[in-house]
Amino acid sequence: MQMNDSQHIPASREQVWAALNDPAVLKQCIPGCQSLDVTAPNEMTATVVFKVGPVKATFSGKVTLSDLDPPNSYRISGEGSGGVAGFAKGGAVVRLESESTDVTVLHYEVDAQIGGKLAQLGARLIDSTAKKLAGEFFASFATVVGGPATSSVEVGAREKGWLKRLTGAG
Amino acid sequence: MNDMTPTREQREAALEGMGCKRKRVEDIRFTQGKGNYVDDVKLPGMLHGDFVRSPHPHARVQKIDDSEALKVPGVLAVITAETLKTVNLAWMPTLAGDVQMVLADGKVLFQNQEVAFVVATDRYAADDGINKVIVEYEPLPPLVDPFKSMDKDAPVLREDLVGKMSGAHGPRKHDNHIFEWTVGDKELTDAAFNKAEVTIKEMISYHRTHPSPLETCQCVCSFDKIKGELTIYGTFQAPHVIRTVVALIAKLPEQKIHVIAPDIGGGFGNKVGAYPGYICAAVASIVTGKPVKWVEDRIENLTATSFARDYHMTTEIAATKDGKVTGLRVHVLADHGAFDACADPSKWPAGFFNIVTGSYDFPTAHLAVDGVYTNKAPGGVAYRCSFRxxxxxxxxxxxxxxxxxxxxxxxxxxxxxxxxxxxxxxxxxxxxxxxxxxxxxxxxxxxxxxxxxxxxxxxxxxxxxxxxxxxxxxxxxxxxxxxxxxxxAGPSKNCDILGIAMFDSCEIRMHPTGAGIARMGTKSQGQGHETTWAQIIATEIGIPADNIMVEEGNTDTAPYGLGTYGSRSTPVAGAAIAMAARKIKAKAQMIAAYKLEVHEDDLEFDIDGFRVKGLPEKFMSMKDICWAAYNSVPPGMEPGLEAVSYYDPPNxxxxxxxxxxxxxxxxxxxxxxxxxxxxxxxxxxxxxxxxxxxxxxxxxxxxxxxxxxxxxxxxxxxxxxxxxxxxxxxxxxxxxxxxxxxxxxxxxxxxxxxxxxxxxxxxxxxxxxxxxxxxxxxxxxxxxxxxxxxxxxxxxxxxxxxxxxx
Known part of the structure; x- marks a missing residue:
């Protein structure tokens, strides 16, 4: 699965960079994150509850930051196992660009692979779930870093439930 | 004759024999939800088993830790390949002459492969136990595309076969190669192509699919320690074959194995073979001394039990300009997955694929099939078809x-x-x-x-x-x-499964009141055997189909048969029924001759009894003959009216x-x-x-x-x-x-x-x-x-x- 997108965040590049390297912020923003502990410089272990379609599982694994170029870019990669639900591995290259002194554009290119029950049951849901999770992450991230964010993709619209989309309500 | 005497048409109609649109007798219970399926079998103290499966298509299994699982309330045992090795059952033979892991032994070779079997007091506890078994894997590169199986740098899947350059069906060309099967005259066919006016060539793929019966594969195994007897209730299309396989691999005396296939909710080839679930449930029952049930869920059925097809057929036809075919050349690349578990007669690694000339008069043809391993589920069964x-x-x-x-x-x-x-x-x-x-x-x-x-x-x-x-x-x-x-399938000269010729059988036992029971070596999965088998007997011996009960699926009572798949039941067992019925009829004729005081040759069969030729009023019905068979048979004749036939088809x-x-x-x-x-x-x-x-x-x-x-x-x-x-x-x-x-x-x-x-x-x-x-x-x-x-x-x-x- 691959996903490229960008996000406008109302904060300076330095502020965004600092937050991206702050385990407390990451923990707060990663959807379903239950724990995130630093084990070594640029290495963390994390426990995340992840749900795709009918499969819900707790993933535990390792998160690594590499190719660090402060305050411009890094690569965040991880590998986790969810027991019978399967496994996931992948990473994202994150790149920051100043649009103005207090607005930063965050570009990300995600490349991920999933296996096991998640892939069997969720194949058709993976892309939309990944986008939804990314949307949730950045919405929280922007709030934590500097107030509400605006996305280049309409996260809100996608988050409408299927019933709402069908009925046009909400 | 008075008006009350039924006409010939009425007598014939009363039999509901061959040609009659008789309503399916089994539907009385099926349409009322009164069928008896494996999951309806509930034995006292019964335990439930379920599998830990691999999320990886290809990986080394480094460690299986069951300590947390065993702490789950209700979990009694976790069986792994190491457990099975103690009883020499970590691997099992396949019908295609290969071997297959029962539980992952060092490696997993396809996604959802069985890794460990958790036994618990109920299904929920088993599931909780599965979640607590920690398996450490070292992922290996997966081989998915069969066209890359025999590449020089392809990962070797079957380490157990490394160096064995010959398999069950001859030489192997690569560690991931299973067999090459060739039929036909290559020289003559090549010559036909060389001088052909028109040729076509196309790679025609028949994709991998699955028989997907609505009732998944399942069994209940119950081992009686005192008697040393194993009873297996299962969704088996071929119960006797399962009994023999169990006897051979578990080294149990065959008379102490009772295989019972109750009502089956669709088979379509999926329920011919033996699966790890059967072995594990049997071992678990032997270990715990209690009955153990194993029931697949939908995902397990679709992803781990036998698939069908996955043939990639490079097809060439030679013809004249005006459209007369002169030659056929086919090469098949057959993707068998991780183990060759095709359910074909032993000598036919690609089934009867050599029927590929179809309905056409090809003067010459040549066929080559290469079977290869990939990191996919094993199988290759005949999904609602005869072999390939x-x-x-x-x-x-x-x-x-x-x-x-x-x-x-x-x-x-x-x-x-x-x-x-x-x-x-x-x-x-x-x-x-x-x-x-x-x-x-x-x-x-x-x-x-x-x-x-x-x-x-x-x-x-x-x-x-x-x-x-x-x-x-x-x-x-x-x-x-x-x-x-x-x-x-098929004639004993070219068809066998594990060395057993592919005959089929029928035993008919007539009761004194003109009723009877027919027991068969076949097993209906929805085909309506209880209806049609009785119709054959009705026409053959003149007893109404309604008076004949058909029983299948119990290896203790049924004569040995090779089961139901490949549209073999009517051609083989249907013939056995007719032959057994004819034996009944022959004895009935002797009894009738004795009772009517004429020579047998003076009798002719007339719909529902025997009549003296030329004396239409001298008639004895089959119903009366059945009674006579139990009280007044000719001197020297054994009483009773029953017959068995084992039919070996000539073609x-x-x-x-x-x-x-x-x-x-x-x-x-x-x-x-x-x-x-x-x-x-x-x-x-x-x-x-x-x-x-x-x-x-x-x-x-x-x-x-x-x-x-x-x-x-x-x-x-x-x-x-x-x-x-x-x-x-x-x-x-x-x-x-x-x-x-x-x-x-x-x-x-x-x-x-x-x-x-x-x-x-x-x-x-x-x-x-x-x-x-x-x-x-x-x-x-x-x-x-x-x-x-x-x-x-x-x-x-x-x-x-x-x-x-x-």
Whole structure:
């Protein structure tokens, strides 16, 4: 699965960079994150509850930051196992660009692979779930870093439930 | 005779014998929810087992930690390959001469492979236990594409076979190679191609799919420590074979193994083989001393038990300019997954694929099949077909359409030109079969006349012109298919399973009041045996079908049989029934002669009893003969009226049929509509026309599913991405088209009642009819062959690639 997108965040590049390297912020923003502990410089272990379609599982694994170029870019990669639900591995290259002194554009290119029950049951849901999770992450991230964010993709619209989309309500 | 005397017609009708549309007797319980399936079996103290499965398609198993699982309340044991090694059961033999891991031994070779078996007091506890078993894997590169199996740098899958350059079916060319099977005259065939006026060549794939019976595979194993007896209730299409396999691999005395197959909710080939679940449940029962139930869920059934097809067939036909075929050359790359667990007769690594010359008079042909390993689930069963016959029929029927297109000939005309002629039967095919009987021209012409084929072609021509003028966005396809099946495996001279000849059997026991029980070596999974078997007996011996009970599935009471699959029940067991009934009839005739005080030769059988020739009033009914068999048999004769027959067929049977599918496809959406589907089947003598029609409806629906979307698909890293009915196409009444059925009757000359088998014909003939319709629809836009399955998306993609959609 691959996903490229960008996000406008109302904060300076330095502020965004600092937050991206702050385990407390990451923990707060990663959807379903239950724990995130630093084990070594640029290495963390994390426990995340992840749900795709009918499969819900707790993933535990390792998160690594590499190719660090402060305050411009890094690569965040991880590998986790969810027991019978399967496994996931992948990473994202994150790149920051100043649009103005207090607005930063965050570009990300995600490349991920999933296996096991998640892939069997969720194949058709993976892309939309990944986008939804990314949307949730950045919405929280922007709030934590500097107030509400605006996305280049309409996260809100996608988050409408299927019933709402069908009925046009909400 | 007074008015109360029933007429001949009334007497015949009262029997409800062969040819009668007798209602299915088993439906009384099925339609009321009173069937008795394996999951209905509940024994005192019964435990439940379920599997920890691999999320990886290819990985080394480094460690299995069951300590947390054993702390889960209700979990009693976790069985791994190490446990099974203590009883020498970590691996088991397959029907194809290979071996298969029961539980992962050092490595996993496909996603969802069985790694450990958790035994608990209930299913929920077992599931909780599974979640707590921690397995450490070291992922290895997966091999998904069969065309890359024999690459120099391909990862070696079967480390147990490294260095063994010969397998069950001869030499191996690569560590991932299983067998090469060749048939036919290569030199003669190459020569035919060298001087051919016209040739075609196409790689025709028949994708991997799955039989997907609604009831998944399951069993209950119960070991009695005191008696040393093992009882296995299971969804078995071949209960006796399972008993023998268990005796051989578990080293238990065969008389102490009781295999019981109760009602089965569909088999379609999925329930022929032996699965790790059976072995693990049996071991768990022996270990715990309690009955253990194992029931697959849907994902497990689709992703781990036997798949079907996955044949990639490079097909070449040589012909003259005016459309006479002169040679056929086929190479098949067969993807068998991680273990060769095909359920074929032992000597046939590619089943009866050498029926690939189809209904046509090919002077020469050559076939080579290479079987390879990949990181996919094992299997290769005959999904509602005789062994690899659907693949062969699809191959030749697509090939003939491609040839017709190249020759600019009508595909029906091309077929008529090349059919084996009625006077050529028995016909010896270039690839070694002796076709027993057939009248192909009559069947084809009847199909063309009934459907108005010529008018449909004319309509198609007009629609194509309208499409080119931009007046419509719909294209129309006519899918012609003419298939010859080879069923009824089979003669002992060339068919066996694990060394047991593929005969079948019947035991009939008549009771004093003119009723009886027939016990069979076959096992119905929905085919209606309880109805049709009684009809054969009714006609043969003149006792109403309603008075005959049919019993199958209990290896203690049934005579040994090879089971039900490959449309073998009617050709083989149906013959055994007729032969056993004839033994009953012969003894009955002796009793009647004694009672009527005439010589046996003076008697003639008359519907429901024996009559003295020339003296119509001197008659003894079969009902009365049954009574006499228990009190006044001729001196020296043993009392009773029962018989057993083991029938070894002299040849296979060759049902055939002519199908037509009329389809409209919207190029902008890829959405198709099956406007009409006509199926003419010739299955020889028709025992119950209503059941035949039902079988044809079911087979066509499965053919429709397979051709139009049903697929077991793997992504490029080895995940099965069609693991549920969300993604695996299972048509319901909403999607299923209307079926028109028709027939001709060409009885089998060597079968006691002339019957040939029908259950699988519609799947064999249906798939090419659908696929030919799609391909025919697109052909005028410049395509030669579009691979199945033809779902909306692929149709749209084809239209786009052909420039029909911007």
């Amino acid at each position: 016959v659907t693949e062969a029929a699809y191959c030749i029927e697509r090939g003939m359409d491609i040839l017709a297109q190249k020759l600019k000939m009508d595909p029906a005309e091309l077929r008529l030109k090349n059919f084996i002629k009625p006077e050529q039967f028995p016909y010896h095919s270039a690839l070694g079969w002796e076709y027993d009987s057939g009248d192909y021209h009559t069947a084809m012409r009847k199909m063309m006349e009934t459907t108005g084929y010529a008018a449909l072609r004319k309509e198609q021509e007009e629609k194509r012109a309208a499409f080119k003028r931009g007046e419509t966005r719909e294209i129309m396809g006519l899918g012609v298919s003419f298939f010859t099946e080879i069923v009824g 296979m049977t060759y049902p055939f049929g002519a199908y037509l599918c009329v389809m409209d496809i919207d190029v902008d959406t890829g959405v198709y509509k099956v406007r009409r589907f006509y199926a003419l089947d010739d299955c020889g003598t028709r025992i119950n026309p209503m059941i035949i029609e039902g079988q044809v409806h079911g087979g066509l629906t499965e053919a429709f599913a397979i051709a139009m979307g049903q697929e077991i698909r793997y992504d490029d890293v080895g995940n099965v991405v069609t693991g549920s009915f969300m993604d695996f196409f299972m048509p319901t009444a909403v999607e299923t088209p209307h079926w028109e059925t028709d027939f001709t009757v060409t009885p089998s000359p060597h079968h006691p009642i002339g019957a040939k088998g029908v259950g699988e014909s519609p799947n064999v003939g249906g798939v090419p009819a659908f696929s030919n319709a799609v391909n025919d629809a697109f052909s005028f836009l410049g395509s030669t062959h579009i691979q199945m399955p033809h779902d909306f998306w692929r149709n749209w993609k084809a239209a786009k690639e052909l420039g029909a959609v911007a």
